[in-house]
Amino acid sequence: MDHSTHRHGKRSVGIGIGMGAVAAVCLAAAGCADTGYLLGSAAGHLKILQAARPVDDWLGEDSTPPALKQRLRLAQDIRRFAVSNLHLPDNASYQRYAQLPRRAAVWNVVAALPYSLKLRTWCFPVTGCVGYRGYFDEQDAKAEADGLRAQGLEASVYGVPAYSTLGWMNWLGGDPLLSTFIQYPQGELARMVFHEMAHQVVYAKGDTAFNESFATAVERLGSAAWFANRANPEAQAEYTRFDTQRQAFRALTAATRTKLMAIYAEAPDGAPPDAALREARKVAAYAEFRQAYAQLKQGWGGEGPYDHWVAHANNASFGALAAYDDWVAAFEALYRQQHGDWPAFYAAVRQLADLPRDARTARLQQLQGAKS
Secondary structure, X not given: OXXXXXXXXXXXXXXXXXXXXXXXXXXXXOXXXXXXXXXXXXXXXXXXXXXXXEHHHHHHOOOOOHHHHHHHHHHHHHXXXXXXXXXXXXXXXXXXXXXXXXXXXXXXXXXXXXOOOOEOOEEXXXXXXXXXXXXXXXHHHHHHHHHHHHOOOEEEEEEEOOEEOOOOOHHHOOOOEEOOOOOOOHHHHHHHHHHXXXXXXXXXXXXXHHHHHHHHHHHHHHHHHHHHHOOOHHHHHHXXXXXXXXXXXXXXXXXXXXXXXXXXXXXXXXXXXXXXXXXXXXXXXXXXXXXXXXXXXXXXXXXXXXXXXXXXXXXXXXXXXXXXXXOHHHXXXXXXXXXXXXXXXXXXXXXXXXXXXXXXXXXXXXXXXXXX
16 A cells, blocks of 8 residues: 555555556557656656666675665565566566665646546557556645646555566566665565566556456455565564554455545546535545544554544545555465466456456456355
8 A cells, every 4th residue: 555555654555557558658659748747757767677686796795785775686586486486577677776866756746627537648659547646756646636626636655665667678687676665664675576577477457456456356366475485583473463454444444445446436437416414425435444543552552653644634535545456355365276387377367457348347256155
């Protein structure tokens, strides 16, 4: 969740597909709109690539802090596990490391109508339409959000610790490990790497929920395999604590989304016939959500890893969160149907990605119903 909705207190909830890669490909083609934005995205991505150096170089330098060397070795172990055990792509990605002078790799902007959880979309020739717009500068992202609010939309800005270029940038060194997530606890670091590598396996143009739910399913299934094979008891205990909180928070946000969708269902165009009543019900739903979260925190000993996200939650942030959760159970059911055979699972997912959007959604709904 990461971002922000957090996977834990320091990680935001949303991991995005790389806008730098989108820009690089679009600029090579004719007819790309919004050239200024795309040029900025390409420049931001190239700066990250230029900052990245091979992990072996970092490990061989006396100036590299011992703690960072330990994390880089762990990340390489996780990457090897991803390739050998999860059959994720063995390419240039995650064999380089970049130290960034900021807390996030990019900042995503999401927006939705006052009575809808459906995200506004931005469309690009290569990736199709996506429910966010990414910026390498936080102030640019905030300015975009302010502009959307001026149009009457609810907007949210969240930092993203990592993103995927879908394998398109492997010829330039691939997606690097970043300082924005290298210090994550072992389980969270493994999830991050598995998630981003999964984006290089399958990508359905214009279907954010499909792409992110698939990657989230891979990170969840992959982390279970990692802990069964590699992790020590201390890391397992730490991960269990984080994941227990994460699942409780996901259940709460899912219930709140259902409640909000019911409230908004009578106003499909975002203009309810009884605006005052609809607004009162919406305000009450958000208040109940925050009260329920406060009760969750009590059970966590007062710890609140999602405090920032909850305090700023709106339709846009709930809509963004849904993309990472909507079809996870369906993909996990498909994995079980393949009897835990990773290559067969990926082949089945590719078949889904090749279907027309309506047929793909119908199949996911069937799998969701068969999740048990």
